[in-house]
Amino acid sequence: MESKDNIALSVRDLKTFFYTNNRCNKAVNGVSFDVEKGKTLCIVGESGCGKSVTAATIMQLLPTLSRIEEGEIKFRKNDEIINIEKLEKNGKEMREIRGSDIAMIFQDPMTALNPVYTVGFQISENLKYHTNLNRKQIREKCISLLSDMGIPLPEKRVDEYPHSYSGGMRQRAMIAMAMACNPKILIADEPTTALDVTIQAQIFELMDKLKKENDTAIILITHDMGVVAELADNVAVMYMGNIVEAGTADDVLRRPTHPYTKALLESVPVLGRGKNQDINPIKGSTPDPYNRPIGCQFAPRCNWQTESCDIMPEISQINETHQVRCHKYEQFFEKYNEKRNSKIT
Amino acid sequence: MKKEILKLRDVKVHFPIQAGVFNRVVGHVLAVDGVDLDIFRGEVLGLAGESGCGKTTLGKAILRLVEPTGGEVKYISKNEEETEITSLEKKEMDPFRKKLQIVFQDPHSSLNPSFTIFGSLQDPLKKFGVKSKEERRKIIGDLLEAVNMRREYMDRYPHEFSGGQRQRIGIVRALCLEPELIVCDEAVSALDVSIQAQVLKLLMQLKKEKNLTYLFITHDLSVTEYLCDRIAVMYLGRIVELCDSEDLYQNTLHPYSEALISAIPVADLDKQTKRIVLEGDVPSPVNPPKGCPFHPRCPKAKDICKTDVPKLRKYSTNGKEHYASCHLIDLPEIT
Amino acid sequence: MAKSSLDKKFDQIRKREEEKTFSTKKRSRIVSKFLNNRLAVIGLIIFTIIILASIFAPLLSPYDPMRVDLRSMRQPPSFAHWFGTDSTGRDVFTRVLFGGRVSIFIGLGSAILSAVVGIAVGCYAGYKGGWIDVIALRISEIFMSFPQIILVLLLVSITGQSLFNLMAIFILTGWGGMYRLARARMLSLREEEYVQALRSFGLSTFTICYKHMLPNALSPIMVNITLSTAMFILTEAGLSFLGLGVPLNIPTWGNILNVAQDILVLQNYWWMWGPVGIVISVFVLCVNFIGDGLRDSTDPSQQG
Numbered sequence: 001m002e003s004k005d006n007i008a009l010s011v012r013d014l015k016t017f018f019y020t021n022n023r024c025n026k027a028v029n030g031v032s033f034d035v036e037k038g039k040t041l042c043i044v045g046e047s048g049c050g051k052s053v054t055a056a057t058i059m060q061l062l063p064t065l066s067r068i069e070e071g072e073i074k075f076r077k078n079d080e081i082i083n084i085e086k087l088e089k090n091g092k093e094m095r096e097i098r099g100s101d102i103a104m105i106f107q108d109p110m111t112a113l114n115p116v117y118t119v120g121f122q123i124s125e126n127l128k129y130h131t132n133l134n135r136k137q138i139r140e141k142c143i144s145l146l147s148d149m150g151i152p153l154p155e156k157r158v159d160e161y162p163h164s165y166s167g168g169m170r171q172r173a174m175i176a177m178a179m180a181c182n183p184k185i186l187i188a189d190e191p192t193t194a195l196d197v198t199i200q201a202q203i204f205e206l207m208d209k210l211k212k213e214n215d216t217a218i219i220l221i222t223h224d225m226g227v228v229a230e231l232a233d234n235v236a237v238m239y240m241g242n243i244v245e246a247g248t249a250d251d252v253l254r255r256p257t258h259p260y261t262k263a264l265l266e267s268v269p270v271l272g273r274g275k276n277q278d279i280n281p282i283k284g285s286t287p288d289p290y291n292r293p294i295g296c297q298f299a300p301r302c303n304w305q306t307e308s309c310d311i312m313p314e315i316s317q318i319n320e321t322h323q324v325r326c327h328k329y330e331q332f333f334e335k336y337n338e339k340r341n342s343k344i345t
Numbered sequence: 346m347k348k349e350i351l352k353l354r355d356v357k358v359h360f361p362i363q364a365g366v367f368n369r370v371v372g373h374v375l376a377v378d379g380v381d382l383d384i385f386r387g388e389v390l391g392l393a394g395e396s397g398c399g400k401t402t403l404g405k406a407i408l409r410l411v412e413p414t415g416g417e418v419k420y421i422s423k424n425e426e427e428t429e430i431t432s433l434e435k436k437e438m439d440p441f442r443k444k445l446q447i448v449f450q451d452p453h454s455s456l457n458p459s460f461t462i463f464g465s466l467q468d469p470l471k472k473f474g475v476k477s478k479e480e481r482r483k484i485i486g487d488l489l490e491a492v493n494m495r496r497e498y499m500d501r502y503p504h505e506f507s508g509g510q511r512q513r514i515g516i517v518r519a520l521c522l523e524p525e526l527i528v529c530d531e532a533v534s535a536l537d538v539s540i541q542a543q544v545l546k547l548l549m550q551l552k553k554e555k556n557l558t559y560l561f562i563t564h565d566l567s568v569t570e571y572l573c574d575r576i577a578v579m580y581l582g583r584i585v586e587l588c589d590s591e592d593l594y595q596n597t598l599h600p601y602s603e604a605l606i607s608a609i610p611v612a613d614l615d616k617q618t619k620r621i622v623l624e625g626d627v628p629s630p631v632n633p634p635k636g637c638p639f640h641p642r643c644p645k646a647k648d649i650c651k652t653d654v655p656k657l658r659k660y661s662t663n664g665k666e667h668y669a670s671c672h673l674i675d676l677p678e679i680t
Numbered sequence: 681m682a683k684s685s686l687d688k689k690f691d692q693i694r695k696r697e698e699e700k701t702f703s704t705k706k707r708s709r710i711v712s713k714f715l716n717n718r719l720a721v722i723g724l725i726i727f728t729i730i731i732l733a734s735i736f737a738p739l740l741s742p743y744d745p746m747r748v749d750l751r752s753m754r755q756p757p758s759f760a761h762w763f764g765t766d767s768t769g770r771d772v773f774t775r776v777l778f779g780g781r782v783s784i785f786i787g788l789g790s791a792i793l794s795a796v797v798g799i800a801v802g803c804y805a806g807y808k809g810g811w812i813d814v815i816a817l818r819i820s821e822i823f824m825s826f827p828q829i830i831l832v833l834l835l836v837s838i839t840g841q842s843l844f845n846l847m848a849i850f851i852l853t854g855w856g857g858m859y860r861l862a863r864a865r866m867l868s869l870r871e872e873e874y875v876q877a878l879r880s881f882g883l884s885t886f887t888i889c890y891k892h893m894l895p896n897a898l899s900p901i902m903v904n905i906t907l908s909t910a911m912f913i914l915t916e917a918g919l920s921f922l923g924l925g926v927p928l929n930i931p932t933w934g935n936i937l938n939v940a941q942d943i944l945v946l947q948n949y950w951w952m953w954g955p956v957g958i959v960i961s962v963f964v965l966c967v968n969f970i971g972d973g974l975r976d977s978t979d980p981s982q983q984g
Contacts (some may be wrong), residue, residue: 017690017694019689019690019693019694021709022693023693023697024690024693024694024696024697046537046538046539047537064686067687067690069694152625166626166627167626168626169626196395196396196564196627197395197564197566197605197608197609198395198604198605198608198622198623199395199626200608200610201607201608201620201621201622201623202622202623204610204620205620205622223537223538224538224610224612225538225612226567226609226610226611226612227610228612229610229611229612229613229614229617230610230611230617231610249614250614253612253613253614254614263539264538264539265612267538267539267541267542268538268541268542268567268612269545269567269568269570269571269572270567270611270612270613270616271566271567271570271594271606271609271611271616272570272594272611272616273570273571274570274591274594275570275571275590275591277571279542279545279546279571280542281539281540281542281543281545281546282539282542282543285507285509285510285539285540286507286537286539405876408880410876410879410880435882438882439882442880442881442882445880446880447876447877447880449873449876449877450873451873454872454873454874455872455873455874455877456874457874457892457896458896459895459896460892460895465874465892468878468881468883468887468891468892469878469881469883472881472882472883473881515877518877522881
């Protein structure tokens with residue numbers, strides 16, 4: 001896999017545990033995926049499934065009472081390969097990677113900008129640290145970044161404070177900050193959850209443009225299957241610290257093979273299907289992370305549960321791109337296809 | 346056949362903005378700026394719009410959690426007696442408080458962390474005349490069972506429950522006085538998708554069992570389509586479109602509704618449409634634009650939109666009433 | 681690379697988790713966090729010992745704190761008199777025990793009563809707002825704009841010396857802080873959705889404010905009560921040292937210290953003022969440790 005040039009980041013069997021209140025929470029428990037250049041990988045899952053922890057692990061932005069247990073995070077910087085998990089948390093190398101090679105944008109644009117500095121100053125901090133530009137060049141770069149993000153009057157806006165920006169504009173400023181050093185990878189942790197749909201649409205256009213123009217790899221973390229359908233090239237569905245299904249958007253959305261993916265897709269009303277569409281809730285609720293089920297984590301809520309589900313299923317490869325972590329995926333796959341075919345004929 | 350339960354006439358909620366040493370009023374936030382709306386018995390009316398459009402304020406104004414600064418809210422009882430409730434004294438309001446209830450958005454702040462479920466739910470019952478403790482326990486227990494929870498849960502504290510369970514307890518609280526209309530303020534927005542569906546189904550089932558009317562406030566148009574009979578779309582404190590839920594998606598009249606619908610990400614690869622991306626942000630409700638409030642962002646705006654405020658006019662699509670406020674609609678107006 | 685202590689701790693927890701041998705005993709998170717704070721626990725133990733010793737003073741000491749015994753004047757510490765005796769032959773240890781009763785009563789009593797006043801006004805004013813809030817806020821600001829010790833001195837000289845005058849003055853000067861704390865909590869709780877839900881039922885202001893909202897505002901107030909207890913004990917000691925606190929015939933920690941005004945006593949008879957000074961400092965320190973421990977354990981933003 002390492003020989004492939006188009007893979008920007010490769011995560012193998014990553015485990016990150018949290019140790020708060022004298023208990024151990026296996027927040028991320030064996031996650032593997034690759035992020036390709038110029039492609040968007042969506043990590044989907046409900047709250048508490050470990051999707052944000054995965055992102056924080058890649059950036060080494062974990063809290064004190066947690067650590068990376070096992071696994072590899074391989075980041076390709078030009079031609080060398082860096083093992084991020086071996087770097088010191090706040091060491092020089094890690095800080096160099098943060099911001100310049102891998103950048104991150106957060107969920108809440110209202111709190112992610114410091115209210116006492118101008119937006120231009122906050123963007124230029126990143127450039128000052130990671131590049132050799134002089135002050136004038138930095139300022140020009142800030143203005144051009146803001147105008148790329150579609151902020152009107154960037155020459156004026158660059159000297160304004162965050163409070164005079166609206167939510168959508170702040171998120172654009174955040175993206176401008178993240179994109180300042182042309183990162184290879186952009187991690188977006190629920191970037192539009194706090195925004196309105198019309199603003200969300202603007203941000204999505206922007207991210208699509210960035211991906212195409214700069215060949216940036218994007219890891220988009222979301223809970224919304226709609227967002228996945230709009231933006232994703234590849235999808236990884238997470239549940240309780242594991243990736244239960246991964247593949248291209250086409251694989252996962254058209255041929256969902258894990259019962260959880262299928263249930264997720266069926267539990268949200270879809271616009272345009274009218275009032276009589278059938279939605280099926282998933283029974284029960286997500287288990288307590290300190291009192292996890294043995295074996296397959298989804299088993300207690302799954303309609304297809306059998307005795308074999310007491311053992312954690314291995315990853316099965318359905319085709320070149322499509323992976324699933326389920327014992328009964330073959331039967332499930334067939335049944336689903338049958339149903340689908342009968343619907344068509 | 347269709348009977349109103351609430352009639353809103355020109356309801357306004359203006360919050361004063363104070364500034365300076367003497368707290369002088371320097372302007373008003375026009376949160377709700379003249380809303381006419383009829384809610385019929387037994388229907389689910391969706392109220393959709395982006396944040397800051399005044400939908401939550403309107404919902405709270407109906408319950409007088411926020412005092413309306415103008416206009417009328419009339420409650421029509423089952424025997425067709427009309428009462429104007431915004432001018433009532435605190436005591437006189439009590440019988441109507443029983444009929445109108447609310448379910449909140451945030452399952453974490455909607456329950457009092459220091460009381461058991463029974464402890465925080467019993468006071469309203471006590472106030473409305475359920476004197477004996479056994480009876481109160483029975484009412485709350487029955488309702489907990491009605492929302493698929495166990496009776497014993499009433500003696501537990503809120504932190505022992507998950508988000509979805511808390512939301513159900515919020516529904517129990519709204520139901521405990523047997524109301525006629527429930528305002529659901531973003532009732533499922535804060536929940537995980539798998540739990541959202543459980544609560545939506547529960548709301549539908551309760552509506553059937555108890556003959557409820559819902560005013561369902563949400564920003565999520567895919568939920569309204571599934572749940573609502575009629576939908577009102579709000580923008581900057583006004584209703585811009587009001588019609589049957591299917592018509593809103595099939596015969597959209599207002600350009601704002603159109604953009605809103607197209608912007609929603611759809612979890613279906615076969616149904617991808619071209620997004621209409623609106624320019625700019627929602628203007629501030631302190632000084633909304635002159636003319637049609639939507640004109641600065643409207644892709645179709647003409648000169649008339651910049652000067653004249655469009656009225657909410659009645660049209661007909663699919664043989665049903667369809668209200669919209671736009672100068673550029675080609676349909677004949679119905680009077 | 682050597683493993684850090686944190687890593688070792690993590691390994692232990694993980695091992696416990698995998699063997700499922702972690703303690704499943706359900707103890708409230710606040711209690712366990714408090715017990716993990718060593719200083720707070722030590723503080724609590726010493727605090728309890730001093731309070732119990734004061735309460736059971738007659739059982740612990742054969743002497744009468746008031747009885748003058750001219751045969752045993754100014755004796756240094758011995759087995760008969762642990763802390764020695766003072767200029768009139770009274771046993772200092774006994775006086776410290778009995779003095780603790782009054783000093784702690786004044787400190788704790790003033791702190792609790794001023795909290796009651798502050799909460800009663802602050803809750804209502806914070807929830808309701810309007811003119812009550814404005815008036816109460818201004819009055820508290822007036823009290824807080826004087827240096828407290830000068831205000832107390834002034835009032836003591838006006839009203840005269842007595843135990844209850846002193847407490848009344850402490851309450852009058854101390855309620856402002858509590859009021860502001862309670863009011864600020866209420867202002868933020870007011871926007872919580874459960875409060876709005878109660879309002880939508882039309883419940884009375886009194887029920888909503890004192891029954892439903894107050895319990896959620898209590899934890900910072902508890903912390904403040906402990907801290908102001910310490911402050912009142914110190915103020916009492918200071919006033920009594922100056923001779924303006926409790927009448928001199930009643931033994932309090934401050935009154936015992938009062939003898940140190942005499943340069944002769946200060947230089948020659950250290951046992952008359954030394955032990956009581958240490959007791960005051962230790963007690964105040966313990967109360968502050970407890971207060972800090974309470975604050976850390978009730979603060980949900982701190983993890984441990």
